[in-house]
Amino acid sequence: MAGMFMLVLSLVLTAVQNALPSVAQPESFPGRGNKVEYHYHEAPPCTCNCHCETIENKADHCEWKRVFKAVQGNGRHVYRDFLTGGAINAEDPRAKDISSSLPFRDADILDNWCKLNIRKVQIEVFESGVRKTWLTFNATLPDMKSWLSRDTLVASPYADITAPPYDKVGYFFSVDGHDIVTRRFFINRNYNGCPADCGYLAVVDPDGDPEKICPWDNLAEKPFFWYGKLLDKCSRLQTRGEGGIGDRFVISVKVCGKN
Template sequence: MKMIFFFIHILYIFNESACSFSFRSDTYEVLKGIKLLNTYYTLSLNHNSTNTCAVYCLADIACVSANYNMVTTQCELNSKGPLDESANIEEDNEWRVLYSKGDLPPSSWELIFRGTAGIGVKIYDSYVGTISLPTHEVGCQLPVTHNLTCTTHYRDPILDIWSSQSILKVKVAMYKDSVMVMNMVFNNTDNGLNTDWYSPDQLIYSSYTDMTTVGITYNYFSIQGDEAVERRFYINNNYNGCPFDMGWIAVFEFGFTCSYEIGLQYPAFAYMPNNIMGQWDLKAFQFADALAIYIQSN
């Protein structure tokens, strides 16, 4: 490893511009205000350059991401990346994390949307892109399990070019106190609109054991949901009058119909906690803090 670092160091002394070109800033991404704690090697650079730190990481096959300190110019090589749910991350404004999505292992899940509960911004409009979202914290675009600051919704631009992407599967999950409380996985075989995959025909796994039972029926199963009453990402079994409505999950955007959705902090992410459907009016459901959507690509 020391020989590799020596070679890169000499290369920088004699031809720094060439080295910078070989690893241009558009080949890696920068996340500001965080650092990973999965460091295995530390270097003290003699000048301020994120490119230099990035190339040291590139030169080592064990390096998945790098921490770079904008004040001290210290460079740390990490064995994990910020998109890895098992990584240890802390918030620190002096640091930047340099990484490449191309380094994701095969079959990894990539976060493309995150909804934050109770912020007063509608999740459906945010997801389909009919409203503009404010600038988000870096924690919003990283796995919810990292428990970083996130006070808005996050939407990846890939949602605007959905049909042109090679997206194989989509996962939806809700989190309470940064712990996953439910999840579903869908095929994306039709490769149509960015809402088409959310259907019973595309469902291949659900943490709700009765959702995949033969003969189960739904009166709503879509991202748009029941538009008249603004229940989104809605998966429901039946309407028999509010006291007898049965379902699995819902995002309540603005409740005014049934007692169980009135007076909440919207959007409210409601889920049945026992891996089976429940009766809404009995308030058998609980509330999650975040809703996340991930994709798996070729």
Template sequence: MCIPYFIVRMAREYANLFCFILFFAIVQYSNSAQSVLRTKDLEEKRWRMVFLANSGNNQNVYDAWVKGTGTTSVKPATLQRTHGPHYRDDTFLSAWTRTDIVSVKFAFYDQYRELAHVIFGGKGTDAINWFEPEQVLSSSYSDLTRHGTYNLFSIAGEGRWDVDRRFYINRNYGGCDNDAGHFAVTDTNTKTGCAWDIHPVYPQFLYSKINSVTVWDRRLFGRADFMAIFVETKRRRY
């Protein structure tokens, strides 16, 4: 028995439509099933959030951290995307060197989960020099340790050649095709950097999506929604 061609064609079209609807429904269910991260959960037990930067809000992250430029003192309750100003705990940062800090956590997030992090020792540091390789205690990368090899590892990052890479952890240079690292905050569009410095909006929080250093130009990096800094202080016993 031969089935007319138009019936076969119609069946294929309906099958494709059904698959598309099913895929869309699964994606929607998956997104709705995820809960936006709450600040109080991220701070649970040991951490205090002192800084939260938003990607794509056109506000300089480096100036916000160092100078408090354009920041808000109102801590967000969740990591819901708003493109609002960066949050900065001015009171804590002004007292950093007078506070008994145990450790500092630097982390990238989307709305639903942590994407990558580094935990640094905080004893005897200030608001700038905690972000150094000698202070690394642990990280989400197997090769990001205090004994690793880095050509740049600092908050100030890279400003030469008219590029603007902050909170920069990079292993090596070798021309744009060979630059490799773990983290980079691209603060502004200088229009003269490498191709991987160019994005639709700024700032951008770039991180390696593999369990090690990545060659930036291969585009094996992710773009996080948020950059957060937490501190753990020594608890006093009374």
């Protein structure tokens, strides 16, 4: 009798199990148990006139490359040369050197900006061969201008350069800068009448509106590269001793790719 009961119970349990939906077993993923990891870097939407691709790097090899150099007083437009200047003395090995008076632009990199995995951008201003200031930025979007902002700044010698307020008249932090007076790569705290204009960096190109410019826009032959000397606060652009005039303006990029 007991044997018959156990046989019936076994048949019932088997029927119930067969009626339940099957449960998939957990998948096996790289990195779970076998220590293998893959890092994927997806480029944001393209914002420049070239073909953007998704960048996938399992191991990155990164290298800093000097891609642009402007020279004070040669009459060229730095903003225009940087964005659309084509190859400038790219075949002359002397042109990259700070000591050379030749301007330089690496079109292979700059004209293919959004095809490349550019991680960082650095600005440097030199005077008589000595680096006077520098700023390093993250390159978060694949275009040639958005990297220069207070949100992307990684490092600089200026203690308060990203501090608020941001709504004062004359606040600029961009490659475009103040167009009508051709103040480019312009990082400025405020305008308060020309003698009190206060900032950190300005590339002053030729052809600013003569009715709008200040006396400090004519401190040197253009283009010239003004930099603030005060490190704990902004420097007044028209006050002797608070700023300097560089003779070389250099941009380098950190490019990463597969090993």
